[in-house]
Amino acid sequence: MLEELSIEGLGVIEQASAQFHPGFTVLTGETGAGKTMIVTSLHLLSGARADASRVRTGDAKATVEGRFRLLGEDGRVDGTAPAVADDVVSEILESSGADVDEDGTLIAVRSVGADGRSRAHLGGRSVPVGVMGRLTNQLLTIHGQNDQLRLLRPEHQRAALDTYAGTTVLTALDTYRKARDEWIAVLDDLDARRRNSRELAQEADRLRFGVDEIAAVDPQPGEDDDLAATIRRLSDLETIRSAAAQSHEIVAGDTGSVVDGLGQVRTMLETSPDDTLRELLPRVAEALTVITDVGDELTSFLTDLPADAEELEKLLGRQAELKALVRKYAPDIDGVIAWRTTAEARLSEIDDPQHSIAELETTAEALKQKVQDAAEVVHRRRRTAAKSMAAKVSTELAGLAMGDSLLSVDVSVEPAADDDRLSILLDGAPAHAGAAGADRIEFGLLAHKGAAPLPIAKSASGGELSRVMLAFEVVLAAPTSGSIMVFDEVDAGVGGRAAVEIGRRLAGLARAHQVIVVTHLPQVAAFADNHLVIGKSSGRGRKRGPNTSTVRTLDREERVAELARMLAGLGDSDTGRAHAEELLATAENEKKTADSSA
Numbered sequence: 337m338l339e340e341l342s343i344e345g346l347g348v349i350e351q352a353s354a355q356f357h358p359g360f361t362v363l364t365g366e367t368g369a370g371k372t373m374i375v376t377s378l379h380l381l382s383g384a385r386a387d388a389s390r391v392r393t394g395d396a397k398a399t400v401e402g403r404f405r406l407l408g409e410d411g412r413v414d415g416t417a418p419a420v421a422d423d424v425v426s427e428i429l430e431s432s433g434a435d436v437d438e439d440g441t442l443i444a445v446r447s448v449g450a451d452g453r454s455r456a457h458l459g460g461r462s463v464p465v466g467v468m469g470r471l472t473n474q475l476l477t478i479h480g481q482n483d484q485l486r487l488l489r490p491e492h493q494r495a496a497l498d499t500y501a502g503t504t505v506l507t508a509l510d511t512y513r514k515a516r517d518e519w520i521a522v523l524d525d526l527d528a529r530r531r532n533s534r535e536l537a538q539e540a541d542r543l544r545f546g547v548d549e550i551a552a553v554d555p556q557p558g559e560d561d562d563l564a565a566t567i568r569r570l571s572d573l574e575t576i577r578s579a580a581a582q583s584h585e586i587v588a589g590d591t592g593s594v595v596d597g598l599g600q601v602r603t604m605l606e607t608s609p610d611d612t613l614r615e616l617l618p619r620v621a622e623a624l625t626v627i628t629d630v631g632d633e634l635t636s637f638l639t640d641l642p643a644d645a646e647e648l649e650k651l652l653g654r655q656a657e658l659k660a661l662v663r664k665y666a667p668d669i670d671g672v673i674a675w676r677t678t679a680e681a682r683l684s685e686i687d688d689p690q691h692s693i694a695e696l697e698t699t700a701e702a703l704k705q706k707v708q709d710a711a712e713v714v715h716r717r718r719r720t721a722a723k724s725m726a727a728k729v730s731t732e733l734a735g736l737a738m739g740d741s742l743l744s745v746d747v748s749v750e751p752a753a754d755d756d757r758l759s760i761l762l763d764g765a766p767a768h769a770g771a772a773g774a775d776r777i778e779f780g781l782l783a784h785k786g787a788a789p790l791p792i793a794k795s796a797s798g799g800e801l802s803r804v805m806l807a808f809e810v811v812l813a814a815p816t817s818g819s820i821m822v823f824d825e826v827d828a829g830v831g832g833r834a835a836v837e838i839g840r841r842l843a844g845l846a847r848a849h850q851v852i853v854v855t856h857l858p859q860v861a862a863f864a865d866n867h868l869v870i871g872k873s874s875g876r877g878r879k880r881g882p883n884t885s886t887v888r889t890l891d892r893e894e895r896v897a898e899l900a901r902m903l904a905g906l907g908d909s910d911t912g913r914a915h916a917e918e919l920l921a922t923a924e925n926e927k928k929t930a931d932s933s934a
């Protein structure tokens with residue numbers, strides 16, 4: 337719920353604030369007093385584009401501050417906030433770091449400089465304007481004459497029907513979109529393969545040559561490093577052999593070796609009568625074991641050495657083969673082996689392009705059927721919802737003094753062009769599988785039963801379009817509660833009994849929503865629970881402009897006077913007040929009756 341709105345330096349408003357309450361709040365005032373600035377300020381809080389021309393002449397910036405009630409006494413999203421907003425609002429608050437006040441309200445501030453720069457703050461934190469808009473749009477819906485024009489567009493008519501249908505269509509639409517995304521991905525891959533079949537064939541040849549070349553050499557992991565070490569050893573084979581042989585002779589030769597000497601030492605110590613000498617026996621035994629092991633290793637080393645240099649030549653040839661692969665494919669042999677693995681995987685994808693294309697064509701056809709089936713479900717459910725929606729809106733139109741006018745909601749097939757790659761069959765005809773389905777939605781008005789429906793863009797006047805939009809809002813809002821609905825002169829172009837019916841419908845909406853209406857019709861204003869008046873005053877002696885506006889809440893006596901003014905300018909005469917009193921009393925009695933029967 338919107339509890340408070342403060343405006344400074346916006347249009348004709350120098351500084352003003354207003355308190356808002358649950359139910360139906362109406363804003364009235366003389367022409368030029370600044371009623372539209374209230375709606376403009378709410379647009380700014382909703383993330384609308386900043387317009388520097390709206391800044392009051394002489395001011396450096398315009399500032400709008402709104403206080404929204406988010407949390408109830410239990411700490412959860414309050415019942416006056418939209419039911420769908422709970423998770424979304426919580427996520428935005430958490431991600432932006434915005435703080436909710438102790439009383440459960442959140443302050444949103446938007447400023448627009450005279451230089452066009454815009455700033456946004458949410459819960460005391462500076463945030464991008466888009467973040468503020470995401471949050472406030474969960475709470476606030478603004479309807480003006482531009483919204484009535486949007487109702488003429490097919491995409492908005494489709495959105496209105498889907499909103500009315502609810503999950504029955506939205507769930508089917510989600511299934512359809514997922515299937516369509518899969519289908520498009522396969523079609524894109526298929527198109528790419530068809531365009532690039534020559535390039536793919538050339539790539540396959542290059543990869544196959546590399547794989548065959550590597551397979552012919554058959555390198556082993558780490559082989560290049562092991563081979564380099566062996567070649568270094570064999571490059572000075574005779575020197576190495578001599579050093580190893582001499583070492584072996586000293587350690588374990590037939591005569592005078594270290595092993596023999598240590599054996600003699602052990603024998604002498606074992607036969608010595610001196611305890612101190614015998615204590616050296618373990619150390620001599622350990623030394624004898626170590627020297628014996630060294631001798632064995634030298635023997636093995638000498639045995640493994642090639643008898644001549646032919647082995648070295650073979651190893652150098654193998655090293656040359658490995659280096660040739662390394663120069664072409666990777667920094668080392670392990671990298672070469674990895675390249676071959678990757679190339680083989682890629683070859684499995686692109687080898688035999690025609691076979692791959694045929695497989696993709698089969699997959700694409702299966703996915704097309706899946707999209708077609710899902711589109712049929714969406715189409716059928718939309719048609720069912722269209723009948724119900726048309727009946728309910730027509731009932732509302734009758735109550736809004738539109739005579740025997742009826743709404744028609746036509747759900748037909750969106751035709752596909754001859755070269756449309758997203759063409760499917762729907763109701764036996766080629767249809768374009770668009771992002772929102774394969775349906776064309778069109779709202780029409782029938783002057784009476786049996787008449788041919790005409791598109792509302794051609795058949796509805798400005799006043800009728802306002803009433804049609806309000807009828808939609810009443811029907812669409814029925815299953816929900818808790819949003820803030822703002823109507824900017826939704827009653828434009830109407831009067832008399834139609835104006836009374838609009839006031840009655842807005843009062844009905846206010847039983848489940850907070851409704852804020854800018855109006856010039858007393859018949860509408862009389863149904864309000866709260867009445868704010870935008871006053872225009874003269875600021876004598878001010879350099880930056882003579883006119884300013886104020887916002888004031890009216891008590892009942894003041895409401896009678898304001899309604900009298902609105903009644904064709906009757907003013908504060910006895911006749912005007914009597915007429916206004918009668919209008920207000922009638923509206924109050926009707927609201928009581930409606931509340932008691934609700």
